[in-house]
Amino acid sequence: MTGPRGLGPLVLGIETSCDETGVGVVRGDELLADALASSVDEHARFGGVVPEVASRAHLEAMQPTVHRALADAGVTWSDVDAIAVTAGPGLAGALLVGVAAAKAYAVALGKPLYGVNHLAAHVAVDRLANGDLPEPCVALLVSGGHSSLLVVPDVTGTVEPLGQTVDDAAGEAFDKVARVLGLPFPGGPHIDRAARDGDAAAIDFPRGVVRDAPYSFTFSGLKTAVARWVEARTRAGEQVPVDDVAASFQEAVVDVLTKRAVAACRDRGIDHLVIGGGVAANSRLRALAAQRCEAAGIVLRTPPPRLCTDNGAMVAALGALMVERDVAPSPLDLPADPALALA
Amino acid sequence: MLLLALDSSTPRVTVALVDVAADATVRVLAEHADDAGNRHGELLAPAIQRVLATAGAAPTDLRAVGCGLGPGPFTGLRVGIVTAASIADGLGVPAYGVCSLDALALAHREQPGGLLVVTDARRKQVYWARYDEEGRRVDGPEVSAPDDVAAAARGHVDRVVGPGATQWSDAFAGFAIDESDPWPQANMVARLVAPRAAAQAPTEQLTPMYLRRPDARPPTSLKAVTPR
Numbered sequence: 001m002t003g004p005r006g007l008g009p010l011v012l013g014i015e016t017s018c019d020e021t022g023v024g025v026v027r028g029d030e031l032l033a034d035a036l037a038s039s040v041d042e043h044a045r046f047g048g049v050v051p052e053v054a055s056r057a058h059l060e061a062m063q064p065t066v067h068r069a070l071a072d073a074g075v076t077w078s079d080v081d082a083i084a085v086t087a088g089p090g091l092a093g094a095l096l097v098g099v100a101a102a103k104a105y106a107v108a109l110g111k112p113l114y115g116v117n118h119l120a121a122h123v124a125v126d127r128l129a130n131g132d133l134p135e136p137c138v139a140l141l142v143s144g145g146h147s148s149l150l151v152v153p154d155v156t157g158t159v160e161p162l163g164q165t166v167d168d169a170a171g172e173a174f175d176k177v178a179r180v181l182g183l184p185f186p187g188g189p190h191i192d193r194a195a196r197d198g199d200a201a202a203i204d205f206p207r208g209v210v211r212d213a214p215y216s217f218t219f220s221g222l223k224t225a226v227a228r229w230v231e232a233r234t235r236a237g238e239q240v241p242v243d244d245v246a247a248s249f250q251e252a253v254v255d256v257l258t259k260r261a262v263a264a265c266r267d268r269g270i271d272h273l274v275i276g277g278g279v280a281a282n283s284r285l286r287a288l289a290a291q292r293c294e295a296a297g298i299v300l301r302t303p304p305p306r307l308c309t310d311n312g313a314m315v316a317a318l319g320a321l322m323v324e325r326d327v328a329p330s331p332l333d334l335p336a337d338p339a340l341a342l343a
Numbered sequence: 344m345l346l347l348a349l350d351s352s353t354p355r356v357t358v359a360l361v362d363v364a365a366d367a368t369v370r371v372l373a374e375h376a377d378d379a380g381n382r383h384g385e386l387l388a389p390a391i392q393r394v395l396a397t398a399g400a401a402p403t404d405l406r407a408v409g410c411g412l413g414p415g416p417f418t419g420l421r422v423g424i425v426t427a428a429s430i431a432d433g434l435g436v437p438a439y440g441v442c443s444l445d446a447l448a449l450a451h452r453e454q455p456g457g458l459l460v461v462t463d464a465r466r467k468q469v470y471w472a473r474y475d476e477e478g479r480r481v482d483g484p485e486v487s488a489p490d491d492v493a494a495a496a497r498g499h500v501d502r503v504v505g506p507g508a509t510q511w512s513d514a515f516a517g518f519a520i521d522e523s524d525p526w527p528q529a530n531m532v533a534r535l536v537a538p539r540a541a542a543q544a545p546t547e548q549l550t551p552m553y554l555r556r557p558d559a560r561p562p563t564s565l566k567a568v569t570p571r
Contacts, residue, residue: 045561052417052557059421059551063432077433093418096384100422103388104429108402179565227568235569332388 009081009323012069012105013316016098017090017118018145019043019054021061024313025073025080026320029127033072034306034313037061044185048175049144055093062101069312077109082329084319087115088340090145095336103332112329114319117159117340118310119148122276124155124321125314129303133321134272137301138162140261142285143277143310144171144186147257149215149264150342152274156322159342162264163215170253170279173219177249180227181242191246192282198247200284203229205252215260222252254285258292265298274301276314281305344406345372346540347391347430348533351383351423352415352443353462353506358387359529360394363407367541371530373397383419387426407436409536411443411527413552414470414484415462424549437546439536444472444484446531447505450524452478456501459518461492461508469507470554473500486554489514 008028015022019040025033039057043049070076085102088095099115106113123139139150147165152158168176171188178187183194205225208218226249233240257279265273273293279285286302293300307313346369349358356379362370373394377386395402410427413420424440431438444460451458458474464486471492472483482495489511496503496518503518506525 046559047562050557050559053559055417055421056551056553056557059425062425063428066429066432093421096418097421097425100384100387101425101429104391104426105433107388107391108405108430108433110402179562224568227565231567231569332392333385335382335385 009320010075010079011082011084011316011319011323012080013084013312013314013319014098014102015086015310015312015315016058016094017086017088018094018310019049020310021058021065022310022312022315023065023069024311024316025069025075026128026313026316028320028324029131029317031128031313032075033069034311035065035069035072036311037065040186047179047185051091051093054091055097058094058097062097080111082112082114082319082323084114084116084315086118086121086315087334088118088337090118090338092336092338095338099334099336103334107332113332113334114322115330115334116315116318116322117342119146119150119342120155120159121314121318123150123152123274124318125276125307126274126301126303127321128313128317129307130301136270137272137274138261138265138268138270139274139276140257141277142170142257142279144175145169146277147217149261151268151270155318156325156327161342163213163217163260165217165219166210167218167220168223170217170219170257173223173253174279176223177226180230181240181245188279188282191250192284194243195247195250195284198241198243198245200247200251202241202244203248205248207252207256215264217256217260219253222249250282250284254282254288257285258289261289262292262296262298266296271297272299272301276303276308278309280308344540345400345404346407346409346533346537347405348409348529348536349387349391349423349427350411350443350446350527350529350532351387351419352411352413353526354379355526356383356386356390356423357527357529358390358394359533360398360400361530361533363537363540365541367537369530369534369537374530376526379419381419383422387422402434405434405436407536407540408438409532409540410438410440410549411446411532412440412549413443414464414486414554415443416465417551417553420551424551428549431546437540437544438549439539439544439547440549441532441535442472442480442484442552443527444470445480445535446527448472448474448478449531449534450528451502451504451521454502457499459496459500459503461503461505461511463507463510469511471507484552484554493517
């Protein structure tokens, strides 16, 4: 199935799994629009995303964001071949707003509906920036809600989880350490910025290992180690070197992320690594991944930071690929599944 | 004109397709209700498709959408509201909202006397509204403890209706509890919005009646991780 102009299917994608209301429009692997409404400012004073606040914001933002996406893409509903939506994993109440909206548009307009996995969409978005997705590839997905290593033989159907965090997500660790350092929420960009003026070797923070799970992550021990280190300085009446702590903490996180991602590629004999998720916007993660992939002969694919964070375009990108590969549309009783497993 | 009406403010998700005449009288073409529990999101879209199919209508035949705005448990309520808003938006037809308790009250307007409508608000509270003998809402919608609602309504109402009345029958012991038609019905939502639809009134922003703020408190101070 292809779009009216024979350039790949035109798909509108809706993403509401966390605090971003994203509506994207793609034609095949071409990005046409990426409209976003974020409720992040409403969560900042709580130090984390409040599900009910996010759900209310999604409801308010839905129609305006859909309109903006269609206008930015320069298309009308009659041009749209299919509607894709994040069915999970994510916050239950937040997911439901997007899923219900997508179904309603699908019913009203007689368009096929595609429920997609949020993590698979983070991988598929790479095609909008770098062209055809290499399959199989290894994907490292790191965000405030996820830290996963995946083997991706077929992003529309077969995605094999290799490992994930056993406690905090990487982005969650950034948020919590930012709080300890008195930096604002969300912590990622602020730690990234502070770390640029710091010494990454100043403090030897622990690299957590999960027993018998070589591709899994643990960040809660690291987070506690940073808090203890900072408390000890504070109690001793010393000034906390925020830049050094930020740089050393960040180095500990990106060291284990990149080391295990490269190991997964090597062990599986796969020579393409895709990095996605909000933490993939981190400059040190991008730099170290590039360096280690080059040394290991692995081709690194990183979408631009704007497409790494949650957005609707990634959902549309995966939806378009599902249409191209004749994947059957989802039924109208498609549930929003907060713990949706990878196929 | 064809109007689609729905309500998801209670565990009963309800959809109706009606024909609205120029004088705003309503003829029900198809209606469907499911005991959704927490599965509003799974049941609503198929129910809409079912009522359309039953009546032999296409989505593009719809000229307006009506929706109950609650109050009701937030997650299910939002499913109905975003569905109604998206259908109306996708078709380019107006959307109209009503208080879901008004829809429930309308089903009981035939009987004389003042009416109290009570639905479950969880956390040992109820959503409620009070109606006079003419069927006009004179108090509410509000969310309160059942005992407080009963105390305030004493002497003002003759009957209590809605799922909250039987659930909190102890609190409403002194009242006549009417157990008939305890759930909102989409055809009642349709009747309430029909005058606006017939008059081709401008579309409305469908804003949920939450009546409660989100549960969240800003953190006070950091917890120390080092034992003293």
